[in-house]
Amino acid sequence: xxxxxxxxxxxxxxxxxxxxxxxxxxxxxxxxxxxxxxxxxxxxxxxxxxxxxxxxxxxxxxxxxxxxxxxxxxxxxxxxxxxxxxxxxxxxxxxxxxxxxxxxxxxxxxxxxxxxxxxxxxxxxx
Amino acid sequence: xxxxxxxxxxxxxxxxxxxxxxxxxxxxxxxxxxxxxxxxxxxxxxxxxxxxxxxxxxxxxxxxxxxxxxxxxxxxxxxxxxxxxxxxxxxxxxxxxxxxxxxxxxxxxxxxxxxxxxxxxxxxxxxxxxxxxxxxxxxxxxxxxxxxxxxxxxxxxxxxxxxxxxxxxxxxxxxxxxxxxxxxxxx
Numbered sequence: 522x523x524x525x526x527x528x529x530x531x532x533x534x535x536x537x538x539x540x541x542x543x544x545x546x547x548x549x550x551x552x553x554x555x556x557x558x559x560x561x562x563x564x565x566x567x568x569x570x571x572x573x574x575x576x577x578x579x580x581x582x583x584x585x586x587x588x589x590x591x592x593x594x595x596x597x598x599x600x601x602x603x604x605x606x607x608x609x610x611x612x613x614x615x616x617x618x619x620x621x622x623x624x625x626x627x628x629x630x631x632x633x634x635x636x637x638x639x640x641x642x643x644x645x646x647x
Numbered sequence: 648x649x650x651x652x653x654x655x656x657x658x659x660x661x662x663x664x665x666x667x668x669x670x671x672x673x674x675x676x677x678x679x680x681x682x683x684x685x686x687x688x689x690x691x692x693x694x695x696x697x698x699x700x701x702x703x704x705x706x707x708x709x710x711x712x713x714x715x716x717x718x719x720x721x722x723x724x725x726x727x728x729x730x731x732x733x734x735x736x737x738x739x740x741x742x743x744x745x746x747x748x749x750x751x752x753x754x755x756x757x758x759x760x761x762x763x764x765x766x767x768x769x770x771x772x773x774x775x776x777x778x779x780x781x782x783x784x785x786x787x788x789x790x791x792x793x794x795x796x797x798x799x800x801x802x803x804x805x806x807x808x809x810x811x812x813x814x815x816x817x818x819x820x821x822x823x824x825x826x827x828x829x830x831x832x833x834x
Contacts, residue, residue: 537743541734547770547782548724554792555772555780561745584744628805629813632790 522569522612524605528594531568532603532615533576533641535584543587552589552638554631562616562624567605569613573641583611587642595637599630649673653787677834724768732759735773747775754779754797757820761795764822767829769793781825783832791832795820804828 536545536556545556557563568576568590577588596603602618617634619626626634648665650672655662662684666672672684685693736755740748750773758779762768769781774794781793788809793802802820807813818824 535744538738544731544734545772549784553770553772553780553782555774555782558774558776558780559743559745559747560776564745628792628815629807632792632805632807 522567522605522607526567526593526603526605526615528592528597530570530593531573531576531590532565532593532596532617533568533580533588533590534563534565534638535580535586535588537586550640552635552640554628554635556589557626557631557634560625562604562618563626565615565617566611566613567603567615577641579613587640589638589640591634591637591639595634599633601626601630601634649675651787652676677831724770725762728762728768728771729759731771732762735779738773742773743775745775748777750777750779751797754795758795761820761822761825764826765829766826767833769829783829785833789832791829793818793825793828806832 534556536552538544545553547553566576566580573590580588593603596617600620602621604616604618606614606616608614616624617626618624619630648670650662652674655672655674662672666684666689667686669686669689671689674682674684676682732755735750736752738749740746742749754777758771762771767783769783772780772782774780776796778794778796781795783791783793785791789806791804791806793804795802800820801817802825804816804818805813818828
């Protein structure tokens with residue numbers, strides 16, 4: 522893997538905090554754009570064309586919380602930047618930034634990604 | 648028949664034909680500045696028969712229905728929001744696993760007071776910047792976010808209309824200002 526992403530690659534995000542993972546879920550079952558706000562950039566795991574099941578299984582071993590995904594194309598469409606930032610403990614770690622010089626996504630970008638997001642783990646029942 | 652202004656605009660001939668055939672077309676508008684379309688024959692008949700009161704009553708029922716729906720939605724959401732605020736209050740530093748700050752008690756208290764005074768309840772969400780986001784979605788698929796920050800006299804408003812048109816702005820972080828903005832949003 523290198524710092525190139527194809528439009529069709531999926532990016533996976535854990536929604537924190539795990540104790541109240543439904544805090545970002547809207548009444549209509551979609552996820553709020555607030556879940557995409559992070560001044561340090563939005564941490565994700567790149568899919569590298571693994572199956573959803575495989576990615577979820579690996580992420581579950583490291584994180585609690587629910588998992589959502591977006592495509593790289595969804596980021597490109599809203600002029601967000603996807604950066605490959607592997608760490609020693611996670612070779613898939615990547616970040617979505619608002620632009621080359623701004624880590625946080627704009628409100629417009631957050632709403633766009635929230636609308637495109639696929640919720641992979643079931644919405645908890647309130 | 649009740650028709651949205653947007654539908655009327657796109658199908659004006661169709662609704663004029665319906666009105667001409669004798670059916671009453673009611674067009675709800677913001678601040679209850681509603682409009683009724685009827686045929687000329689019906690208008691003449693009504694002015695002669697003095698039955699305009701029936702239409703005034705129909706409009707009054709429409710307004711009551713709208714208020715009832717808003718109140719029903721509001722009471723369950725209000726209690727849901729109070730529960731959410733309690734949960735957000737308990738978040739410690741780094742609640743998002745990426746260094747997000749804990750929420751100030753003052754912000755949670757002021758959002759709690761705001762929520763209690765809002766005519767139409769939003770959905771509320773925490774953000775990793777230590778702010779609280781109020782969200783509204785209307786039946787036209789427009790989306791509005793109002794971000795409340797600690798110690799800030801203003802709230803940031805972001806709206807995305809169904810056609811993708813976006814609008815940024817600031818309003819006073821008060822229940823009156825938010826109520827006005829929300830009323831306008833629901834039009």
